[in-house]
Amino acid sequence: METAGQSFVRVARIHEVEPGLPLGVILDDGRRICLVRDGETIHAVEDRCPHRDFALSGGDVVAPCVVECPWHGARFDVRTGAVLQGPATDALATFVVRLADGEVLVGPRR
Ligand code: FES
Secondary structure (H helix, E strand, O other): OEEOOOOOEEEEEHHHOOOOOOEEEEOOOOOEEEEEEEOOEEEEEEOOOOOOOOOOOOOEEEEOOEEEOOOOOOEEEOOOOOEEEOOOOOOOOEEEEEEEOOEEEEEEEO
């Protein structure tokens, strides 16, 4: 992965983030990020379910901007990180995303 200035990092090509299919990526600093596409927008949240710390990126996008953890079914709004359905109780961290030249760039935590 390549740094693109101002702490934004290129993590994927836009077309690699398919609608309805979360994509997990790992930043150079080890942070795991889950990308979710909503039309022409891509959201980035931490790829770690706060319920038991398992990856969310193996889950499903069950509604626009809603990802469901594959392990015990917790649901999160990827725009805000908010829990929509337990058993998780803590929100996800969300990250600023920029799209440029066909690339997805992930920036600082919101
Ligand atoms: S690890 Fe995600 S709901 Fe349990």
